[in-house]
Amino acid sequence: MQPNLVKMSTKVDILAFGVHPDDVELGCSGTIIASVAQGKKVAVVDLTQGELGTRGTIETRKTEAADAARIMGVSYRENLKMADGFFQIDETNTRKVIAAIRKYQPDIVLCNALEDRHPDHGRSSQLVEEAAFLAGLRKIETEVDGVPQEAWRPAYVFHYIQDRYLKPDFVFDISGYMDQKIKAVQAYTTQFYTSAAPDSDEPQTYISTPDFLETVKARALMLGKRIGVKYAEGYLTKKMIGVAEFNAFVQQTT
Incomplete structure (x- = not known):
């Protein structure tokens, strides 16, 4: 007899993964904010707690992630608590991501860059992409609170661009939402410069200078x-995108 499968009330349109809290904010929060404004339901899943970060602590990152989630307007955010810097693409971690995908049943998954300055980014990108496929295989069994989950495979997995410039396969217009994106990034007060709290006793890092946020804006301007x-955010996809009408394309100005 087929077991009772979990019918989740947590289904979303878009599920965004970040290996560290603040990856989603830097890479795709403009898209998330715009999508929420368009009536889409969005969830965020962080793979690690960012515990190896030079500045801040697990506790401060947790609070900052919750603040950023409110700014972005997402419906759900959770953390899978994998090992920052040391997580592997193994069965245990793959099953965690599969369970998250089945829990939220997204049509679209957003995740880290295919390769990047931080080695966690590319590795997590591969982990999520593999899990997104495997989540559709019904013979892989996962459960929530002892109840079996239903198999679910998202239609698309898109990889947002992070530190290194990668030529995007498409870009998403975030022109009306850039200020809110920067506010979501600056919710991580231990990680990034804010005019409200410009000084810190902690070491200066690559991302904590005022200039770093200018590069985030410059990338969005360029795209x-x-x-x-x-302003726009860029994405890569391994799956070809098809359209049924030319109205699906953004109208370019002359």
Whole structure:
């Protein structure tokens, strides 16, 4: 007899994964904020607690992630508590991601860059992409609170661009949401510069200077210019995207 499968009330349209708390904010929060404004339901799953970060603590990152989630307007956020810097693409971690995908049943998954300055980014990208496929195999069994989950495979997995520039396969217009994106990033007050708290006793890092946030804005300006809008975020996809009508394309300005 087929077991009773979990019918989740937590289904979302978009599930965004970040290996560290603040990856989603830096890479795709403009897309998330715009999608929420369009009526989409979004969840965020962080793979690690960012415990190896030079500045801040697990506790401060948890509070900051919750603050950023409110700014982005996401419906759910959780942390899988894998080992920052040392997590592996193994069965245990793959099953954790499979369970998260089945829990939220997204149509679209957003995740880390295919390769990047931080080695965790590319590794987590592979982990999530593999789990997204395996989540659709019904013979792989997972459960929530002792109740079996239903198999679920998202239609698309898109990889957001992070530190290194990677030529995007498509870009998402975030022109009306750039200020809110920066606010979501600056919710991580231990990690990034804010005018409200410019000084810190902790060591200066690559991402804690005022100039770093300017590079985030500059990237969005550059990608926006490519489609004739002010700001955009870029994505890579291994699966070809198809359209049924030309109205699906963004109208470029002349």
